[in-house]
Amino acid sequence: xxxxxxxxxxxxxxxxxxxxxxxxxxxxxxxxxxxxxxxxxxxxxxxxxxxxxxxxxxxxxxxxxxxxxxxxxxxxxxxxxxxxxxxxxxxxxxxxxxxxxxxxxxxxxxxxxxxxxxxxxxxxxxxxxxxxxxxxxxxxxxxxxxxxxxxxxxxxxxxxxxxxxxxxxxxxxxxxxxxxxxxxxxxxxxxxxxxxxxxxxxxxxxxxxx
Amino acid sequence: xxxxxxxxxxxxxxxxxxxxxxxxxxxxxxxxxxxxxxxxxxxxxxxxxxxxxxxxxxxxxxxxxxxxxxxxxxxxxxxxxxxxxxxxxxxxxxxxxxxxxxxxxxxxxxxxxxxxxxxxxxxxxxxxxxxxxxxxxxxxxxxxxxxxxxxxxxxxxxxxxxxxxxxxxxxxxxxxxxxxxxxxxxxxxxxxxxxxxxxxxxxxxxxxxxxxxxxxxxxxxxxxxxxxxxxxxxxxxxxxxxxxxxxxxxxxxxxxxxxxxxxxxxxxxxxxxxxxxxxxxxxxxxxxxxxxxxxxxxxxxxxxxxxxxxxxxxxxxxxxxxxxxxxxxxxxxxxxxxxxxxxxxxxxxxxxxxxxxxxxxxxxxxxxxxxxxxxxxxxxxxxxxxxxxxxxxxxxxxxxxxxxxxxxxxxxxxxxxxxxxxxxxxxxxxxxxxxxxxxxxxxxxxxxxxxxxxx
Numbered sequence: 001x002x003x004x005x006x007x008x009x010x011x012x013x014x015x016x017x018x019x020x021x022x023x024x025x026x027x028x029x030x031x032x033x034x035x036x037x038x039x040x041x042x043x044x045x046x047x048x049x050x051x052x053x054x055x056x057x058x059x060x061x062x063x064x065x066x067x068x069x070x071x072x073x074x075x076x077x078x079x080x081x082x083x084x085x086x087x088x089x090x091x092x093x094x095x096x097x098x099x100x101x102x103x104x105x106x107x108x109x110x111x112x113x114x115x116x117x118x119x120x121x122x123x124x125x126x127x128x129x130x131x132x133x134x135x136x137x138x139x140x141x142x143x144x145x146x147x148x149x150x151x152x153x154x155x156x157x158x159x160x161x162x163x164x165x166x167x168x169x170x171x172x173x174x175x176x177x178x179x180x181x182x183x184x185x186x187x188x189x190x191x192x193x194x195x196x197x198x199x200x201x202x203x204x205x206x207x208x209x210x
Numbered sequence: 211x212x213x214x215x216x217x218x219x220x221x222x223x224x225x226x227x228x229x230x231x232x233x234x235x236x237x238x239x240x241x242x243x244x245x246x247x248x249x250x251x252x253x254x255x256x257x258x259x260x261x262x263x264x265x266x267x268x269x270x271x272x273x274x275x276x277x278x279x280x281x282x283x284x285x286x287x288x289x290x291x292x293x294x295x296x297x298x299x300x301x302x303x304x305x306x307x308x309x310x311x312x313x314x315x316x317x318x319x320x321x322x323x324x325x326x327x328x329x330x331x332x333x334x335x336x337x338x339x340x341x342x343x344x345x346x347x348x349x350x351x352x353x354x355x356x357x358x359x360x361x362x363x364x365x366x367x368x369x370x371x372x373x374x375x376x377x378x379x380x381x382x383x384x385x386x387x388x389x390x391x392x393x394x395x396x397x398x399x400x401x402x403x404x405x406x407x408x409x410x411x412x413x414x415x416x417x418x419x420x421x422x423x424x425x426x427x428x429x430x431x432x433x434x435x436x437x438x439x440x441x442x443x444x445x446x447x448x449x450x451x452x453x454x455x456x457x458x459x460x461x462x463x464x465x466x467x468x469x470x471x472x473x474x475x476x477x478x479x480x481x482x483x484x485x486x487x488x489x490x491x492x493x494x495x496x497x498x499x500x501x502x503x504x505x506x507x508x509x510x511x512x513x514x515x516x517x518x519x520x521x522x523x524x525x526x527x528x529x530x531x532x533x534x535x536x537x538x539x540x541x542x543x544x545x546x547x548x549x550x551x552x553x554x555x556x557x558x559x560x561x562x563x564x565x566x567x568x569x570x571x572x573x574x575x576x577x578x579x580x581x582x583x584x585x586x587x588x589x590x591x592x593x594x595x596x597x598x599x600x601x602x603x604x605x606x607x608x609x610x611x612x613x614x615x616x617x618x619x620x621x622x623x624x625x626x627x628x629x630x631x632x633x634x635x636x637x638x639x640x641x642x643x644x645x646x647x648x649x650x651x652x653x654x655x656x657x658x659x660x661x662x663x664x665x
Contacts, residue, residue, distance in 0.1 A: 021421075025414050028407045029293045029378075042476070046509065053508035053538035060537040071556045115544035119570060122577040130601040179593050182609040184639060186591040189613035190478045191421065192632040195428045197481070201624050204488035204616060205481050205513065 471566015
């Protein structure tokens with residue numbers, strides 16, 4: 001049992017990690033089949049775990065209702081919505097024009113769009129906080145932000161034709177250099193964490209501690 | 211009067227039609243010149259004999275024959291670095307190639323056909339020097355890379371007509387035809403090649419060398435850390451604040467909210483987030499606080515439950531673990547954001563952790579968290595979302611710091627050793643960037659290809 005919980009997952013991670021690493025350099029058909037085989041396995045695992053996730057969701061909300069915690073009414077709505085969607089979907093299918101399809105198109109999609117639309121207000125409030133020039137760095141951020149914003153709208157061209165050029169320069173040089181530095185660091189860190197996982201040095205993700 | 215005019219007009223039309231039909235008649239014995247004046251200008255020789263030639267046929271005789279250029283050599287070979295489903299046609303730029311010249315490649319099962327046209331392209335396209343994935347093999351030793359003008363055409367055949375893939379081990383015959391202004395010429399030789407699969411992608415040799423070198427460096431520093439565990443690691447304020455955030459939540463008697471990001475377990479940033487979750491769970495168990503982990507991915511949920519359970523067990527508080535605190539919300543992006551915002555507004559957690567990869571919902575989550583007054587620590591490698599996290603969170607782990615967090619929190623020499631290896635690789639990259647910049651400035655361009663991943 002200890003072997004299955006501790007050693008076996010590390011061995012499996014090593015074998016699979018090395019296989020996937022070597023596969024990157026092997027263009028043969030076997031290599032492709034191996035990759036697609038693993039992808040198929042992942043789909044099967046996701047299918048099983050989806051059942052587990054649904055059970056977790058129902059258990060969580062039923063507990064809330066049972067214990068009458070604050071806001072348990074939302075949990076009641078979640079459970080009812082879940083059950084009616086399953087029933088409607090099983091009876092009428094989920095294609096457009098069916099009751100479940102109607103609910104998706106006329107309830108779910110607009111709610112999703114509403115949530116996305118709130119982003120505009122959050123950006124405004126975040127920008128207000130970020131652009132308060134309390135330090136030299138914040139002042140630099142404010143100036144760069146203003147130039148980029150004004151340089152990318154027609155009024156910027158109206159004020160000065162050089163604004164858009166300067167705005168592009170900021171995006172393509174200092175900003176791009178910063179992004180590339182981050183990406184390079186991330187790539188190296190990803191290789192390091194992969195080595196740690198493949199060689200069993202990092203095992204926290206298995207839930208077994210160290 | 212009107213009728214007379216109509217009659218005259220009709221007669222003129224009929225006369226013209228008759229003349230036209232006579233002029234274009236193939237059966238006519240004597241063909242009359244269309245433009246008598248032109249015939250007269252041409253002189254008496256042009257009018258000699260009964261057959262005075264007019265119309266299209268004489269014009270065709272007057273145009274000089276079109277000379278269709280052909281390449282001096284053509285080769286057909288197996289496509290390198292592939293799974294055995296391709297062959298490649300190469301030929302040198304023909305003398306006098308123009309934009310109007312078109313090459314057509316046909317494939318046959320035998321040297322006499324039947325031929326299937328598999329591609330046609332103008333002479334200005336398909337250059338070996340511009341080919342990416344498959345060519346050239348050991349690219350930095352071959353001519354025709356950066357800074358060299360196009361000279362060799364390269365056409366890859368992987369499918370026959372009807373999108374039928376080429377079969378491994380079957381010999382295919384290739385015919386090259388050049389066409390210019392309606393005239394065409396076949397290359398005199400029919401060539402053949404057999405697709406074969408390869409077991410090593412030579413185009414990725416540089417990637418392999420660098421990956422092995424980097425991996426070896428990391429392993430070397432891990433081994434060194436085993437001998438000398440006193441490694442220095444720079445201070446990361448965001449991670450130092452983890453204890454502060456957990457302590458604050460404990461003092462206030464409020465829960466801690468931890469998000470693993472929006473990606474699946476296939477994403478390394480999710481793995482890094484889960485590693486940090488393990489460390490956070492252990493400390494939360496020590497402080498006897500409540501940890502809430504809403505998940506977006508079912509597999510991440512399962513792993514997160516195991517990790518938190520192990521964290522509580524390691525801290526000697528398995529009884530405090532509640533599986534219901536780590537739960538699944540939804541896989542939909544904005545539904546997930548809405549649900550997490552709801553949790554923040556209702557439960558008012560004292561500390562929010564946003565680790566892993568995020569998309570457009572990042573700002574919705576962090577702004578809502580900020581409005582509840584929670585201490586917020588974020589860590590992501592999503593470069594597009596970083597500005598939002600920096601703006602709205604108290605501490606942000608930028609890019610690689612997310613991956614270093616687990617090592618930093620655990621302070622284990624072996625894991626810290628890997629960070630040292632990572633730093634050495636960074637030094638190497640910085641040196642190469644400086645050398646590369648200098649070489650490129652002075653016109654030495656090979657270094658650009660040296661680091662180019664072709665695969």
